[in-house]
Amino acid sequence: MFVPLGMRTKRMKLNSNGIYPLYGNQHVLDDNGVFVTKIAKGGAADKHGQLEVGDRLLEVNGQNLAEIDYEDAVAILKATGQEVTLKIEKNSLPQDITVTSDKGKALANKELIDKPRIITLNRPEGEGLGFNIIGGEEGVGIFISVISKEGVAARNGQLRVGDMILEVNGNNLEMWSHDIVAQVLKGARDTITLKVVYKPDEFENFCRKMDIKPKEDETSYVSQMSADVASLKKLNETLSTARDRLQKERDQELAKNNELKNEITALRKAYTEILKKRDDLQQSLAQSSAEKGSLIDQVRELEEKVKELENNWKVSYKDVTLSRHKLGSGGWGEVIIGKFRGQKVAVKRFHDAIMNQENNQYYLEMLNREINTMSQLRHPNLLQFIGAVLDHPSGNPMIITEVMDTSLRSAYEKKELTPDLACRPVILSIMRDVAVGLNYLHCLPDPIIHRDVSSANVLLESKGPGKWKTKISDFGSAKMARFATTKAAGAMVYSAPECLQTVVDFEESKQSPKADVFSYGILLCEVITCRFPEHHIFRVLLDQVRSSGSSLHSLVVSCATKDPEKRPTMKQIIEQLDRI
Structure with a gap:
């Protein structure tokens, strides 16, 4: 039973009574005593002057009220005569009853008022809920009047003094009395779900009506502050974790940056x-x-x-050392193995006839434009451009690239690739890489036409039995498609019909990426049959592709058609290869 400080007992005699009893302290769930809730004006109790609202009735005419129920207590009071002797306990109302004051209203969150909230309390075994209730009579709802500083409700931090309880575990309290609500709350175990709404004005009016003197109480404020502190701690932990993660990412990024040359x-x-x-x-x-x-x-x-x-691609000839190992030669010049700052490279050196005095300046200007283009291209299936030498004493420029093991033509000439079906997956893989590299050139903002697609310009690097890394070379001799100007640059056998027009004095002839598609079709026929596709035997090779049962025959035919508009794009070729 809750016994407030300053409690004292007193006996008094009244002629009649004029008092209204209440069974159980409205503020303490475990207290079932009989209390004075109202004193009739002009009645014996009012005239006597010593009885007050909140006094606890211990005895009536010598009869102890401690062990009797409410109905019996009322009957005893009604049965008294003109004179009644009462033993009372003064000042029984709890000292920590809280009524929301003006200051409390100012501190309250206005957004909570009149907005129902669902609050779940987890009640440990053997521990109370940690709050007291009042109300439940004469149509007044059940209010939370006190929140203990160290209880379940305070730890939860969501309840406030002045909250009206609407539901307990889904049960509507509209027609429930104070006693029933108290019993339900005391009997609830484990998890209790409350539906509440903050009604500070109604709570204060009820306390004023019941003559309960309000007293400032900061329990809810302290609980809220505790919850805020806990939230801040959690936020601080989150920020600390994020800071550590960002620091780790920053350290990793710095480590990568330090690896740059x-x-x-x-x-x-x-x-x-x-x-x-x-x-x-x-x-x-x-x-x-x-x-x-x-x-x-x-x-x-x-x-x-x-x-x-x-023009940071320019390299001094003093940084390049040439060997006597020649990789190959063509109409423009020869390719020699060399070293650039200790790295093994391929060096393309132009013939003197190309760079003669008459047209030297023209070729140098054209070469500068093409090298600028090459230096900006990066793709796994394009031969990596490293730099160019323009200051050689001979006046002939040199282009430096990465070095590969062999060419596609050399691979099938050396029987490293064969036309049998067992080698077909390897061939498909190589030709798909070629298509991907050409598609990259064709899809640039300023599309680039290779114009010299051939088995000699498809370079391979062995990655184990049946595995090749494929790269396209000599794409630097291409022009931007918007300028699309040149004589047919590739070997005649690979050239599209539109590229074989007679060009006089370098008169420009219009070309498109579809010229590379034609060359790709010829190359595909060549690599399937492993025979060089000379004009007079191309039809024979095409028949061999068809007779072998290869599904690539239709692709070769569509690529090598005379009308450029009917040829597929490189993207469509890639999609068709993926379906084979």
Whole structure:
């Protein structure tokens, strides 16, 4: 039983009574005593002056009320005569009854008022819920009047003094009395689900009506603060975890950056500084018309430096060592094994006849444009361009690329590839890589036409039995499709009909990526039969492809058709190869 501080007992005699009893302390769930809830004005109790609302009735005319129920207590009071002797316990209302004050209202979250909330409390065995209730009479709802500082409700932190309980475990309390609600709450075990709504004004009015003097209580505020502290701790842990993760990612990124070559880092830094200076100068130019002329000159000078940086592919001939090992030769020049700064490379050296004095400047300008294009291309199926030498004493330029083991033509000539069905998956894999590389060139913002697709320009590197890494070479002799100008550059047998027009004095002839598709069809027929596709035997080779039962026959025919518009794109070729 809850016994407040300052409790005292007293006997008094009343003529009649004029008091209204209540069974059980409305503020303490475990207390079933009889209390004075109202004193009739003008009655004996009112005139006597010593009886107050909240006093507990211990005896009536010597009869102990501790062990009797409410109905018997009422009957005893009604049965008293003109004079009744009462033994009472003064000041029995709990000292920690809380009524929301103006200050409390100001602190309350206004958004909670009149908005139902569902709150779940987990009640450990042997522990109370940690809150007291009042109300439940004369149509008044059940209110939470006190929240213990160290109880289930306080730890939960969601209940507030002034909350009206609407439901307990889904049961509507609208017609329930205080006693029934108290018994249900005391009998609930484990998990209790409450539906509540914050009604501070109704709670205060009820306390005023029952003559319960409000007292400031910061239990709910403290509970809320505790919950806020817990939330802040959890937030701090989350932030700490995120910070550690970001730090780890940052460390990993720094480690990767440190692996970059110093030469590239320095180049990017210089490029950034020059661009910044150019931007600063352009901004100053807009701000000061008086200095316009001089600033324009400076901007042009910086732009020239930017262009120089864009030509960072230029390599000094002193950094290149040539061997006597020749990989091959053609109409443009020869390819020799060499070393560039300790790395084994392939060096393409142009013939003197190509770079003669009469057209030397023309070829150098064309070569510069093509090398700029090559230096910007990066793809797994394109031969990696490393740099170019333009300062050789002979005046002949050299192009430096990565070196591969062999060419597609050499592979089938050396019987490393054969026309039998067992080798067909290997051939399909190689030709798919060729299609992927050409598709990359054709799909650039400024599409590039290779114009020299052949088995000699498909290079291979062995990756084990039946496995080849495939790369396309000599794509640097291509032109941007929007300029699409040249004589037929590839071997005649691979050239599309539209590329075989007679061109006089380098007059431009229109071409499209479909020219490469034609060459691809011829190459596909060649690699399936493992025979060079000379014009006079091409039909024979095509018949061999058809007679072998290969599903590639229709693909060869569609690629090698005379009308460019009827040829598939490289993307469509890749899709068809994937279905085979």
